[in-house]
Amino acid sequence: MSDLSGGPSLPQERRVVTAIPGPKSQELAARKQRAVADGVGNVLPVYVKRAGGGVIEDVDGNSLIDFGSGIAVTSVGNSAEAVVRRATEQLADFTHTCFMVTPYESYVEVAEQLADLTPGDHDKKTALFNSGAEAVENAVKIARAYTGRQAVVVFDHGYHGRTNLTMALTSKSMPYKHGFGPFAPEVYRVPLAYPFRWLTGPDNCAEEAAAQAIDQITKQVGAANVAAIIIEPLLGEGGFIEPAKGFLPRIAEFAKENGIVFVADEIQSGFCRTGQWFACEDEGIVPDLITTAKGIAGGLPLAAVTGRAEIMDAAHAGGLGGTYGGNPVACAGALGAIETMRELDLNGKARRIEEVMKPRLRKMAEQYPVIGDIRGRGAMIAIELVRPGTKEPAADVTAALAKACHQAGLLILTTGTYGNVVRFLPPLVIGEDLLNEGLDILENALAELA
Structure with a gap:
């Protein structure tokens, strides 16, 4: 079964069954190392088998929550029906x-x-x-x-x-x-x-x-x-x-x-x-x-x-x-x-994503002063991480936060001139249960780093 947002028969759930990346992804990464120029890097070397809705499924059977959309490309969902x-x-x-x-x-x-x-x-x-x-x-x-x-x-x-x-x-x-x-x-x-x-x-x-x-x-x-x-x-x-x-x-x-x-x-x-x-x-x-x-x-x-x-x-x-x-x-x-x-009124869905995400991010910022700024609109939202009490960029913390989220089954992307911004670009068709679960993972990762 599929709908306008795509992802034929792809369960909309997070599932982590191996290390991230898993053994099959690691095998493919070794092949990539031999065949692909080093200048072509990867944010997260899990090799994708299927994707749709708000998830990405890899060759090892892991299903990750997608907060990246291929860098704002698959806004309508991956393999959208139309x-x-x-x-x-x-x-x-x-x-x-x-x-x-x-x-x-x-x-x-x-x-x-x-x-x-x-x-x-x-x-x-x-x-x-x-x-x-x-x-x-x-x-x-x-x-x-x-x-x-x-x-x-x-x-x-x-x-x-x-x-x-x-x-x-x-x-x-x-x-x-x-x-x-x-x-x-x-x-x-x-x-x-x-x-x-x-x-x-x-x-x-x-x-x-x-x-x-x-x-x-x-x-x-x-x-x-x-x-x-x-x-x-x-x-x-x-x-x-x-x-x-x-x-x-x-x-x-x-x-x-x-x-x-x-x-x-x-x-x-x-x-x-x-x-x-x-x-x-x-x-x-x-x-x-x-x-x-x-x-x-x-x-x-x-x-x-x-x-x-x-x-x-x-x-x-x-x-x-x-x-x-x-x-x-x-x-x-x-x-x-x-x-x-x-x-699907994806403008409305983007605004709803903002309504869900920003209040939760503000609460995290109150608890974790490493979050210096929350900004963006719709489903294009970011947090800028700094040394608490300053505006000094915390690029190392940003990288560690991304890695922790990846290991827990949440794909997030970093960005920014100073490498200290986490950006959130979920597909506009993502379910609110997955959206909130992804934010739970982010919050847990912040707690561990704190």
Whole structure:
């Protein structure tokens, strides 16, 4: 049996029957060591057999509670019924033609859906790609073509990908950039309104950070030279940072005043993850361009740039595309994922996840002062761990906490510029019993570490 959220006949329960990882996973890890480049690491080397709903089942028969969703990808559940159905039908018809050679309807339909779902009632167009980094690179290309300018402005703690241009855009050196330079030129980084770490406190954060960022752009780059400002409305790899309220609107206003293309990178935060279709909606931001990937297609590789038609049309014919961009099977998966999001009201489910998680995390913070901050929205929530009584990052405690949770059968992910943030990205279809059991495991692990 299966439902819209996927996971055919997969019991929604935690089950730990071996060490984590178990013997079969260890055998596969040995094969991986011989065959796969060392640069491709694993958070938790349990090898997956099945996944669905809120669990991941490994080859040893362990069933882990999933608080990761493949890094915010399987928001609709793994192997969601509509994704599988539509992708399977497409597989039987054809797997590839290349949209730039002989096109097909599903690409157009995905573009139509994105025009409907993304913020703003202006005319919009879309181009489809394979990955988030590819979407960001193409957003830069489009912005440069439209403005005739070259400079790109990004923010402290931002993450935009691992390709050459997106490494330049990404803030954190290790592991994303270290040893891989030189990087693309004409990229400028300015301060972010990070409330927990703003020196004068959170109350002044938005106004001061926006003033500093705008001052740096104006003096060091020149607003007339900036093609695009790119920001994650709720930062991902930087530590699930919510920019202080008022910061994003001021930056968007500055961009509009100066003819700069404002790009919202919603690759991790999009598609119901924050309890809204897109995180930028929280403060009424209507970006010129929006980049999406991850949750768009239920686990199949797809990404998009969607934006104002006049901006999207600035690139010459043939200037955008790629052999696999908008692959028909991935497009079918995206249509199935969007169908599931609508039918199951996954925005509502994300908000309910926040209602369950945040009160429990606040109680843990009262008991365990290692939790310095709780932040995020919907099902994109994080805790930042510090030395009690300070804001000194506790990366070692964060790693130990993750390991303890993994051993107990809960998959959690760490993140953050300082490696001291635990992020929670459960599938939006997870049952509340599993959600609370996962929080029990987290609380027990905190107690043991304390």
